[in-house]
Amino acid sequence: MGIVNVTADSFSDGGQFLDSQAAIEHGLQLAADGAQLVDVGGESTRPGADPVSLDEELERVLPVVEALVREGVAVSVDTMKPQVMRAAAKAGCAMVNDVSGFRAPGALEAVAASEVAVCAMHMQGTPATMQHEPRYDDVVSEVRGFLAGRAQALEAAGVARDRIVLDPGFGFGKAFGHNVALFAGLSRIASIGYPVLAGLSRKRMIGEITGRAVGDRVSGSVAAALLAVQNGARLVRVHDVRETVDALAVLAALKP
Ligand code: HH2
Numbered sequence: 001m002g003i004v005n006v007t008a009d010s011f012s013d014g015g016q017f018l019d020s021q022a023a024i025e026h027g028l029q030l031a032a033d034g035a036q037l038v039d040v041g042g043e044s045t046r047p048g049a050d051p052v053s054l055d056e057e058l059e060r061v062l063p064v065v066e067a068l069v070r071e072g073v074a075v076s077v078d079t080m081k082p083q084v085m086r087a088a089a090k091a092g093c094a095m096v097n098d099v100s101g102f103r104a105p106g107a108l109e110a111v112a113a114s115e116v117a118v119c120a121m122h123m124q125g126t127p128a129t130m131q132h133e134p135r136y137d138d139v140v141s142e143v144r145g146f147l148a149g150r151a152q153a154l155e156a157a158g159v160a161r162d163r164i165v166l167d168p169g170f171g172f173g174k175a176f177g178h179n180v181a182l183f184a185g186l187s188r189i190a191s192i193g194y195p196v197l198a199g200l201s202r203k204r205m206i207g208e209i210t211g212r213a214v215g216d217r218v219s220g221s222v223a224a225a226l227l228a229v230q231n232g233a234r235l236v237r238v239h240d241v242r243e244t245v246d247a248l249a250v251l252a253a254l255k256p
Contacts, residue, residue, distance in 0.1 A: 002030030041078030124173025
């Protein structure tokens, strides 16, 4: 899954693709580079990011989704808003990706009313507060329990089992040690019985390990994507698609 942030303030590429034409061209490039899904988001979820209004989010996301769908790209839409989910599904997106796990009132109904795939992610708190001393007794069990509950809620709302993907939400209300424990516990998350998506690309934990600034975390991110796949992730959400696709091809060809 390649990332297109149509935002002014995303942590790694904020402002680069706020213009729809630039976002569309970037999405097409990611697809040409080998992304099987292109994730389009109009609201940054970085810690402390400003919320975006419904109208603004629709204005940012829809033209990009429509253009990419027209070009035959499988598009995922990264949103927490049910109205954006409905509009994106109508525009032909293949997946709705919700970092709040479809907890907004009306979100379950919005995706159940369409045939789209869904990615439900775990987040402790909200983007405004999530990095203020996140706490868990047992992070893997708690995240696993939450995701199993969201999968159940999605199915109860009418979303078919084979449309559901789960994501532990690296960096979303997690300190470094929580992220490390979740990474080691990816196979336990996968054992819930749904494909798992891992999003580590250029995140702070990669910076904490490598000492590199956001713009210089490609190698660290590729290494994390490879290990995530080896640990049980079926999808990886990345900014650097070409590099990750090459690395995954080498992994597939050479792993014993
Ligand atoms: N991470 C980000 C955004 N959306 N969705 C899923 N399913 N999993 C993730 O790990 C995830 C996500 C944050 O990354 P990015 O989109 O680059 O930044 P921002 O939220 O600042 O736009």
